[in-house]
Amino acid sequence: MMMIIRSITISAILLISVSLFFPNECLAQEKNGKATWIWYPGDYEIWLSNKMQARRTERGAFLPPLWRYYSPYALVTFKKDFELEQPDEISIFTEGDFKMQLDGEMVHGRPKKLQIPAGKHSIVVKLYNQEAVPTLFLNGEYLVTDNTWEVTFEDKEWIDETGKASDQSGTTWEAVGSWDFDSPDQLPSQFKLETTPQFAKAVKEVETGELVDFGKETFGYIRFHGLKGTGNISLYYGESEQEAMDSAFCETLDELDFDGSQDAEFTLENSMAFRYVQIQPSEGIQYDSVSMLYEYLPVTYHGAFKSSDALLNEIWDVSAYTMHLNTREFFLDGIKRDRWIWSGDAYQSYLMNYYLFFDNESVKRTLLALRGKEPVASHLNTIMDYSLYWFIGIYDYYLFSGDADFIKNFYPRMVSLMDFCLGRRNEEGMMQGLPGDWVFIDWADGLSKEGEVSFEQLLLARSLEAMAISAEIAGDLEGKGKYQNLADGLREKLFEVFWSDEKNALMHQRVDGEVRDNITRYANMFAIFFDYFTEEQKKAVKEHVLLNDNIQKITTPYMRFYELEALCAMGEQEFVLDEIRDYWGGMLDLGATSFWEKYDPKESGDEHLEMYGRPYGKSLCHAWGASPIYLFGKYYLGVKPTSPGYETYLIEPNLAGLEWMEGEVPTPHGNISLKISTKQIAVNAAGGNGILQFKSKSKPKCKTGEVVSLGNNTYQINISPGTQHTVDYRSN
């Protein structure tokens, strides 16, 4: 069997590619954009996440995720049609073996450079890489690889015996993926996070070894200096001193073996999370000192917060550090233990990120790694609610970033995951746990996941709303209608089935057609900031659920995140601020240098380190512990987008009893800077059309904008970009 491939004809022109003469004025001419490494969209993210998540170890044992891994395509085809006003010489770099066609003619040999004459051209590059992701980097004066290229995993470009080109419409071309690999020697497959040396803050002897304290929670590679001799070294890591000292039960450890041939300066292969490390060398091994390479993702701290309360400032700073430690190749849940990507945890990281780094790339990488590829065979992380957070995360991402391209490019993967979810509804049109599903919701004693759980239906309804919006962006108007109808129907059913006028709450579940007499906070608090309640319902829920001690308390910071948001959304900023002082302040009092997976003031001593029945099971640096970043930015500085990409936004500052606060909230247009005291509000926004809304006992004065009164001591001022607005008012 044989096909005649368009590329077979031998192109003499290209075999002897003559280097062409460029008169200076041509070289001076404006170039095409910046060249970057490109790949099949999502494949690099999948590959990198496979690698990263497989780095988890448990006391020296390899411990990869329990859910399915996806694989990149080993063979992909890139193409671009373009026109050159001038001849161009492009340099060719690939990860993988390649076949190149220019205007349908195969370029023979494996050229490093290619001359392209002026005029209209089409270039096709087929790339094969079985071990890593096939990636391409072309760099010319005018032609470069960038996001204008297309790619497919199933090129059907051939011509049959008759010489007729086959119908190309059978091939699905997609927009390429890329990140920031903008130079030919920055190979995507060689990506590593940045590192910088850090040194011990304290060292003390332990038996024949030592305990090294790096002063605060950190993440990186232990490094030995002046290492010599043969034998082995045991390292016991600890986020706490107790953990590092407990060689039998610390969560992570390393056993090193040296035959004497090692370098005097020796750095470990694996990075670990720790503050302390106990080092026990065997006889015959000596070293002068131990340091580490701190490993981190380079991101900019765009967000900022300061206030008249030093404790809150410290809480914000430690939250930001906690967030940064967990913002790596992808958003992690915690750095010591899981080192996996969990959709539910990542969802909160997206939100915190918008008020700190505003790093869209980290959000996109994480969304793509979580979603994987076709076919969908199970929920994200095997957890029903985690599939649904993924949709809502895309909705938020669009709202904050305004990045419609992401939705356009990945809408088909949204559809297939939603098809999977919709296919798992019962005859009532609701989702309940099926074999292989994990209905998580939250860690809470005796929390029932049985039957139709109102919380899951609520997330599904919101996800369907996200699908309707995405369908419109992707130009699928039929889909838009379909998803909107499903969303409306489910919202209606949600209240019809679960809302109790008697209990003033959404009930927790229905089992075998019977609504159980069981109220939890989950659906009720989400319905508040999803704005699913009427005003009366909101007030009723606040009183009968949120502020009702007879309803089982939220104990995980994971759900605490939403509970505090719900309270803020109802104007309880002062109450929430006290909660923050107690809860996060409590961890600081215990010497926390990053925020924990869980904190219970009633516990004492080593109890704080236990979790999951393991003495050091608790993560002392957990992304969800950083939620004050989000709360301060959105509900105290009070900034949030009201249309995609902050084209319009609202500022509703709330001092909540503070004398003053100031801060920065990042947007796609640049920062919104705020200084707020009880007497004055100063705002400076780089872009977008903002509305500043606040209460004042006196009529506010503002030279740079008209003050509109909404009555009830509430006023509005339009914030025009690029001008400093100063408002004199009286908050009490």
Place this chain on the structure above:
Amino acid sequence: MMMIIRSITISAILLISVSLFFPNECLAQEKNGKATWIWYPGDYEIWLSNKMQARRTERGAFLPPLWRYYSPYALVTFKKDFELEQPDEISIFTEGDFKMQLDGEMVHGRPKKLQIPAGKHSIVVKLYNQEAVPTLFLNGEYLVTDNTWEVTFEDKEWIDETGKASDQSGTTWEAVGSWDFDSPDQLPSQFKLETTPQFAKAVKEVETGELVDFGKETFGYIRFHGLKGTGNISLYYGESEQEAMDSAFCETLDELDFDGSQDAEFTLENSMAFRYVQIQPSEGIQYDSVSMLYEYLPVTYHGAFKSSDALLNEIWDVSAYTMHLNTREFFLDGIKRDRWIWSGDAYQSYLMNYYLFFDNESVKRTLLALRGKEPVASHLNTIMDYSLYWFIGIYDYYLFSGDADFIKNFYPRMVSLMDFCLGRRNEEGMMQGLPGDWVFIDWADGLSKEGEVSFEQLLLARSLEAMAISAEIAGDLEGKGKYQNLADGLREKLFEVFWSDEKNALMHQRVDGEVRDNITRYANMFAIFFDYFTEEQKKAVKEHVLLNDNIQKITTPYMRFYELEALCAMGEQEFVLDEIRDYWGGMLDLGATSFWEKYDPKESGDEHLEMYGRPYGKSLCHAWGASPIYLFGKYYLGVKPTSPGYETYLIEPNLAGLEWMEGEVPTPHGNISLKISTKQIAVNAAGGNGILQFKSKSKPKCKTGEVVSLGNNTYQINISPGTQHTVDYRSN
């Protein structure tokens, strides 16, 4: 976020695994089966085929397939429940990093050996390999990795906070895949075909270089002896002397560059197909001599054929060699050029294989590589008919091998491919080319692929019959009914629409509801050996189509294969034998040492080398050129299975004018040996229940079996296994 994994509990027993004392009688006890490397079914075949097919080059350019590549899973989980009467020590070998659980307890560190006490156990091994296929080899006295293990790509084995194990039924466990990697150091990822040295038959000077002739078509790695100096060497390969001498247009070449550091004995990295190679060293490079490493798959020649006609014997021998050259990691179409796996070509190789090597592994590897994984996005090789041959190939494989496990294990992949095909039918329930589909059928001038082509519907009907049989084997009784109904309906429609009483033929196509006045041989000859015709229809088709010179002739050996089979199926063995003498004998007359992709007696000289508009485009060693192997075995020696795995079979010898013939036909039970002259038939069969059927002018005599007369000079004798049956008769 965090799961409590059953494996977390630290197992002291296993950490300090005590080596147990074995009394001699235990060691003497019978062991479990042989250990072999295991993997996720189909993944190794996909990975290996990706590698192999990416080795095609076109004048030094990389030339991978145009259809999609699939990828193996990077993370899989193996498990086995077992009971040990005695304690066991297992050695652990993996390709990839692993996590092992014995009875739910994690084995810490990365052990090379594991002690398992006597009793009931369950072992789970999670294996990660991003670069190659995750493969596992465990070797104990009793516990070994073999085909009794199961594997999944989406383990959902975890327990939640409540300590309750999740519902396991969410995880799909499948039977593992394996081949013959039966020792720990035989790493699947390192697989290479066997090689053996071969030496030049003739060498002659060409300018400053030489032309080396290896005496016959071969495949392998050129090797230089006594190589020294710096510079480069150009190699121009040729299946013909003309090709090797034509450096500008030969299909394959190598350019080597030496800096002087090379070894004196230097073997090329890539194997090529050739008989001749022109070698042109630059100044500064010398070598003593050139040889090669012949590269081949070790298979046994179970089939054999000899007759009173020396030409036919040579045709069989050269066919067998042609077949062997194309039977490699997978069944290739041709060795010089494509080096890809084509479903249509492979289908014929399966059939030839049953009469030569009877190597089931090669059939299974090829079927799995072709099918790939989910989701199905295009036809096999993008060709509609090639998807359908795949189903029919499985049907044949089951008939010849009786291997029901293969169907049981891969039935889901049959279903998903068939769903894809059924989803592409038009409202008439027929398949016609859609965007991205290639309707191939055959290379033939002006052959129309438009509209509903009868040939494609015929293949679909047969495929649906294969699905019905497979569904029953896989225990999908609903599916069995569904597919049988679809098959029956389509067969009916096929004749209703395409059969013409007037033309005595199945018409070629229907376009926009109009049956075109166009007859081709394809559907008509397939309908004969598919047994879709009535006896009258058969006779009519034979006269009005097969033996009608006004119907466009078949010119490719690809379709010639089926045309000759159809004629044999109608008793035209003598006619076919003359055709074979002309066609294959014609190639031998022209010095062929392997059979060609195409042969046209009307051509002369270098015309024989041309194809696809390229002077040496034609493959001179093409699998489909070996069809005499199949025809001689099935229609002259006359052996074919009548129930799966040769449980029952038929022998209908046909001398077709030969004085005598003898041969071997392999079956799962061993060989069937035959000696047939005009006066005597001798049969010896290793197993199965056979019927020998033949014509005789006199009443046959047989001491070892009862001769039953069927009338019309036709007789039958039951062939019981293991006894030599000799029948005296008179064929004329």
